[in-house]
Amino acid sequence: AFEQNSSPNPKYGQVTRPSTQAPGERVNATFVTLARNGDVWEISRSIRQVEDRFNRNYNYDWVFLNDDEFDDTFKKVTSALTSGRARYGKIGPEHWGFPDFIDQDKAARVREEMHEKKIIYGDSISYRHMCRYESGFFFRHPLMMEYEYYWRVEPSIELFCDVGYDPFRYMKDNNKMYSFVLSLYEYVETIPTLWDSVKGFMEQHPEHISENNSMDWLSDDGGKTYNHCHFWSNFEIGNLEWLRSQAYIDYFTHLDKAGGFFYERWGDAPVHSIAAALMLKKDQIHFFNDIAYYHVPFTHCPTGEQKRLDLKCHCNPKDNFDWNGYSCLNRWYELHNLPKPDGYEAEQ
Ligand code: GDP
Numbered sequence: 147a148f149e150q151n152s153s154p155n156p157k158y159g160q161v162t163r164p165s166t167q168a169p170g171e172r173v174n175a176t177f178v179t180l181a182r183n184g185d186v187w188e189i190s191r192s193i194r195q196v197e198d199r200f201n202r203n204y205n206y207d208w209v210f211l212n213d214d215e216f217d218d219t220f221k222k223v224t225s226a227l228t229s230g231r232a233r234y235g236k237i238g239p240e241h242w243g244f245p246d247f248i249d250q251d252k253a254a255r256v257r258e259e260m261h262e263k264k265i266i267y268g269d270s271i272s273y274r275h276m277c278r279y280e281s282g283f284f285f286r287h288p289l290m291m292e293y294e295y296y297w298r299v300e301p302s303i304e305l306f307c308d309v310g311y312d313p314f315r316y317m318k319d320n321n322k323m324y325s326f327v328l329s330l331y332e333y334v335e336t337i338p339t340l341w342d343s344v345k346g347f348m349e350q351h352p353e354h355i356s357e358n359n360s361m362d363w364l365s366d367d368g369g370k371t372y373n374h375c376h377f378w379s380n381f382e383i384g385n386l387e388w389l390r391s392q393a394y395i396d397y398f399t400h401l402d403k404a405g406g407f408f409y410e411r412w413g414d415a416p417v418h419s420i421a422a423a424l425m426l427k428k429d430q431i432h433f434f435n436d437i438a439y440y441h442v443p444f445t446h447c448p449t450g451e452q453k454r455l456d457l458k459c460h461c462n463p464k465d466n467f468d469w470n471g472y473s474c475l476n477r478w479y480e481l482h483n484l485p486k487p488d489g490y491e492a493e494q
């Protein structure tokens with residue numbers, strides 16, 4: 147009942163914020179949000195910003211996924227805010243829950259230990275299911291199977307600048323498979339054995355490791371150890387067919403069998419990032435400098451004053467994380483032999 151082909155609630159939608167049609171052909175793409183019913187007001191803020199800054203001119207679909215049934219309030223509120231079709235999917239138990247090879251007692255002991263060590267989300271079961279779902283399953287949801295590209299949006303994010311072109315079109319026309327706006331070092335306690343599993347995968351499946359990849363962004367010793375750099379996956383624009391490829395599925399299956407989603411607390415951010423860095427060519431990963439973004443506690447505000455004025459940005463450049471010591475963007479620039487953008491010293 148809530149799936150519609152045109153703008154819902156046209157009366158109010160059109161009075162407050164006319165939806166305009168940017169010229170050009172649309173890509174087969176969708177926004178995707180994993181959320182609980184209780185996230186409705188936080189995700190509404192995100193949708194409003196994404197629509198104002200971009201999608202009201204493009205009207206891409208928005209897929210909402212949940213391990214529970216979405217309630218009427220969630221559907222009413224979010225479908226009123228989206229300019230494209232709003233679609234709601236339930237996640238089946240085969241994609242959300244403990245696989246049978248996981249030792250429940252061992253997993254419970256780990257949660258207790260992590261609780262004592264005060265590791266963020268260390269004692270949470272649902273957070274682990276969420277990380278595993280985002281790592282290995284969201285792109286295989288029946289609704290997502292219809293699309294070629296996705297843009298992930300989480301609750302309470304902000305977009306600070308106009309997005310004056312179609313990033314999906316940019317990805318497709320330039321053969322980009324994965325993209326990011328923020329990158330940083332992972333909290334090592336959550337992934338102590340992840341790199342060992344990745345090395346096991348590389349040995350078993352050398353055919354999936356790409357030439358001209360971004361290994362040097364992940365490792366400072368040619369792959370012996372992981373430097374913990376990862377793309378922050380609460381923002382992602384990516385190609386779903388790559389995630390559905392044999393290479394990625396073999397990779398996810400290998401990691402899943404190692405059990406680290408439950409025996410540690412592997413996040414989808416390092417899991418996606420390592421996959422992209424090793425199985426894609428380095429120029430298939432894109433840094434969207436012009437998409438200004440906030441997810442607590444980090445901001446990406448584009449470097450360069452003229453760019454910020456042109457794009458009507460409202461972020462404070464002093465909040466920009468890019469050139470902070472905990473950011474991995476510096477390494478990214480080194481990997482690609484790029485000169486630092488004009489004005490970056492002032493923001494360090
Ligand atoms: P953080 O950004 O790592 O602090 O984690 P979030 O709480 O933002 O969770 C990441 C994403 O997964 C967000 O889009 C949440 O709405 C969603 N999420 C987290 N836990 C659950 C859950 O148990 N069920 C559902 N349906 N969504 C969840």
Ligand code: MN
Nearest residue numbers: 300301380441
């Ligand atoms: Mn979040």
